[in-house]
Amino acid sequence: MAKEIKIPQISESVDTATVSEILVSKGDKIEEGQGVIAVETDKASTEIPATSAGKVKEIKVSEGDEVSVGDVILILEEAEGGSEENEESGDEKEKKEASEEEENGKKEEKQDKTSEEKEKKKTKDKQDKSEEKKEGEEKSAEEEDEDESKDESADEDKDYEEKKSSEKSEKDKPTDKQSSKEVYASPGVRRMARELGVNIQEIEGSGESGRITEKDVKSHKEGGGKRSGTVQLELPDFSKWGAVERKPLNNIKKTTAKNVLESWQSIPHVFQFGEADISGIESYMEDHKEKVEEAGGKLTLTAILTKVVATALHKFPMFNASIDIEKEEMILKKYVNINIAVATDEGLLVPVIKNADQKSIKDLSVEISEIAQKARDQKLSNEDMEGGNFSISNLGGIGGTNFTPIVYHPQVAILGVSRAGIKPVYIDDNFEPRSILPLSLSYDHRLIDGADGASFMNWMVKALEDPYEALLG
Incomplete structure (x- = not known):
């Protein structure tokens, strides 16, 4: 008896989906509740379970097909049988019905030449079945036939169980259903x-x-x-075109390669750009650099940016967060720790300035100078590298107009800073030469929307152009 497996109601308000994978093959024997196809909607991916057990006769869909609730996806040859006959297949039933006379002939030999009586009984049995199997007539002959059928069924069941066990072990690896x-x-x-x-x-x-x-x-x-x-692409033999030299990656570069690859693969990046007039900031730095040097530090744009970002993280708490996809939660942090990227001879290191929001520009200048030197001397501890919430990467000392840094997992944003340059700015009906700083913000689009990214960047630009309100607090 054929049985149709149909697409159920996938979820509330979702009636269509796309077939992403076929989990069974034609001829497979499946169990009720076993996943038969995987489908994807705009909200989730799920497996469609079989509503009946049986043998797959026909697969009605292909990968990439769009399906709707009620569509037929599989046709099964449903397993049949009562308490005395276990899962006898349709093919076996047809074979037994087609060979009843032959089987009866064999029984005639076993029952000492009673062929004529058996043939009469068998003929009557067939007539009884065609008349909806009237009970009670020739009961003894039916019981004998049934006993023999049970013996055959037991052997067939044993073979089926062994085959089923083998199929189960094969399917465990790809489907993990059994x-x-x-x-x-x-x-x-x-x-x-x-x-x-x-x-x-x-x-x-x-x-x-x-x-x-x-x-x-x-x-x-x-x-x-x-x-x-x-996908690991095979490298050509570069020595065919000239001399080459191979050098092993050091631990810093190996760790960096692993971390940035995982971050790039797992975080959907969005990039926001801005330009800030830092002419006033540069005057401020010139006026206060000696005071900071007396305290043992160096007043840099990175120190000022760290203070501005620390203030921004209080105003935009989602940038001071992490996202837990499994639990569908955001983790909002009540502390402000900022990573500062430092280029060293061995590679990129990103130590952390703890509680940056609680420190003055002078204190930040001293701490950043000290931790940058520890990084270059390869003296950073694990504690120096852990606990950051947001990162700043300043390449202004090297040059360039803009770049798009990769967000460090499990953070959700990083600020890129390039070299400031003199540009004419239209002020009070006149063009004036001003120092313009290019900024680039990379953020995790799973948590931060484009509007949030633009708002954060706009606030940063305004704070740098008129820093007193942000920096005096």
């Missing part, structure tokens, strides 16, 4: 594991109640010796 270990993971995470060739049963989940996250899958893949989530 695994010996209960796995907690979303359909999207399961799909990622299949695409990366990772056995999800081997992964230890770091989420709540042991739930496996995308990060767990990527980490497991990377632990297997391959870069997670990337």
Whole structure:
């Protein structure tokens, strides 16, 4: 008996979806509740379970198809049988019905030449079945047939169970539907594991109640010796065109490469640009540099930017946050720790200025000078590198007009600063030469909208052009 598997109501107000993956094949024997296809909507990815057990006769959809509630996705040859006959397939039933006479002939030999009686009984049995199986007639002959059928069914069931067990072990790796270990993971995470060739049963989940996250899958893949989530392209033999030299990456560059790759892959970046007239800031720095030098520091634009950003993070708390995708929460931090990128001979280091909002420009200038020197001397501790909420990368001393820095996970934003230059600015009906500072803001679009990014940048520009209100607090 054929059975249709249809698309159910996926979720409230969602009636259509796109087929992202077919989880079964024609001829597979499936169980009720087993996922048969994966679909994606604009809100989520989910697996559609079978509403009946049986053998897959026909698959009615393909990957990429758009499906609606009620659409048929599979046709099953539904398993049949009562308490005395277990899951006998339609093909086997047809075969048995077609060969009843042959089977009866064999029984005639076993029952010592009773062929004529058997044939009469069998003929009567067929007549009884065609008349809706009248009970009670030739009961003894039916019981004998049933006993023999049970013996055959038992053998067939044994073969079926062995085959089913084999199919189960084969399917455990890609689908994890019949695994010996209960796995907690979303359909999207399961799909990622299949695409990366990772056995999800081997992964230890770091989420709540042991739930496996995308990060767990990527980490497991990377632990297997391959870069997670990337296609490793084969390099050509460069020596064919000239001399080459290979040098191993140092620990700083290896760590940087790993961290920026993970951040770039997991964070959807948006970039916002702005320009600030810092002519007044430069005058302020000139007037106060000796006072800061007496305290043991150097008054730099980075120190002033750190103070301005610290104030901005109180006004725009989402920039001082992290996002927990698994729990669908944002984590708003009540403290302000700012990373300062420092270029060293060994590579990029990003130490942290703790509680930057509670320190004066002079204090920040001294601390930034000290921690930058520790970075160049390779004397930073783990504590110096941990706990940052927002980052500043100032390449003004090197040059360039603009750049787009990568957000450091688990932060949600970073400010890029390029070299200031003199530009004519129209003021009071006249053009005046002013020092213009290019700024670039990178932020995580999962948490921060474009309007928030523009508002943050506009506030930063105004604070730099008229800093007293922001800096005197």
